[in-house]
Amino acid sequence: MAMFDIGKRGFSGNQETKGEEKDLLRDPDGFKGGVAQPPAVGMARHRDAAIIGPSIHIEGTLRGEEDLVIEGRVSGTVKLQGHCLTVGTHGQISANIYAHTVVVDGTVEGDLFGAERVVIKKSANITGNITSPRVSLEEGARFKGSIEMDAQAVEASMGLQKSKSSAQGPAKAHTETAAPANASSPSAGEKAGEPDKSASSGKVGGSVG
């Protein structure tokens, strides 16, 4: 089993940080000169967010009930229903991502589903489809794929996601048959993402292989 470490960083705590993790905490969005700054609109809430560091590689389904910053490599599926996922500048994701808000600074190959918003920063490199009612892209970002902005189509996709997240186990998840609004459906992504059996619900984590 691959080793992985997920460090949860309290915002006001005096935790000592070392090496790469320390770099993460120097993110100007959340930390400026050691003084707390409110998150800007459309930015990830790094405050209290769990962090997957640059040396971590996770394969499988990553579920969580808290905000998450990924600076490492993740392949499979990422599900943070109701929370914010930030793919940091070092982050390399080969997975479909489902979250309340998705902020991408790094590299993503896969489909992005943002119930509230998807924010693509100028350093991002994305190949995949985006489904979200609000999408913003900074000039200079590299993106190849489609952006579904039709409110009805987005709602249909997100509705499907909600019902999936309430499913209690892989058997039920695999029996979902609701028709998605477009070709880049979450169900298709699910199949591509595989293996749901390894998911560890409730807490960010889950590594197989």
Next chain:
Amino acid sequence: MPLVSPSRAGAAGETLSSAAPNQDAYPCKLLHQALEPLMKGERRLLLDLGDAHEQTIEFFTGLPVRLGIASLTTDLLMLDPQGDEESLQARMETLLTPEMLSDCHLVMAWELLNYLQPRVITALMSRLAELLPRGALVHGFVAYSMKALPQTPRALVLCPDGGLQALPGQEPATLKLRGYPSGELQRLMPSFYAARTILLGDGTQEYLFVRR
């Protein structure tokens, strides 16, 4: 006729013509015409052959649209026009997939055609004809009286008033214009016809091609 955008979030009743006009932008009447159903609230599937740009995505936000970004400019410019037809076709099949184009209503080519060799235009338009439904539109500009073009196509973005504007930082015009008269364009793309063209003041002609 004003283009009404009833579904744009926070801007109900907004019209393209009512937005403050951008003096530096192309007026693009034919693009407005192609986007009119979308602005009236009809769902549309669009494909931009160029790169993703902040302003263009912002323009479409809140509208019932699926916007595809093919980001193909560099790939198409690098295609070998001397290569055999089969390899050109095969490459085109890799670049333009059915997922991108099936049911697509409008392809935005903009300045790309000025930069492609005749055989590449034929291969591109043949591939589009294979995948697009009958009646689908391709919008673009073809220079007719410019002496030279920038070395690469300019990055054009949609302004709030519906005009197209080049992003700053464009290269100087040093590339000799090949130029495609409308008759030659027609010969290069037999599966399309030019529904309308408009001569623009800067030596460019705006085209709206229709899939036969």
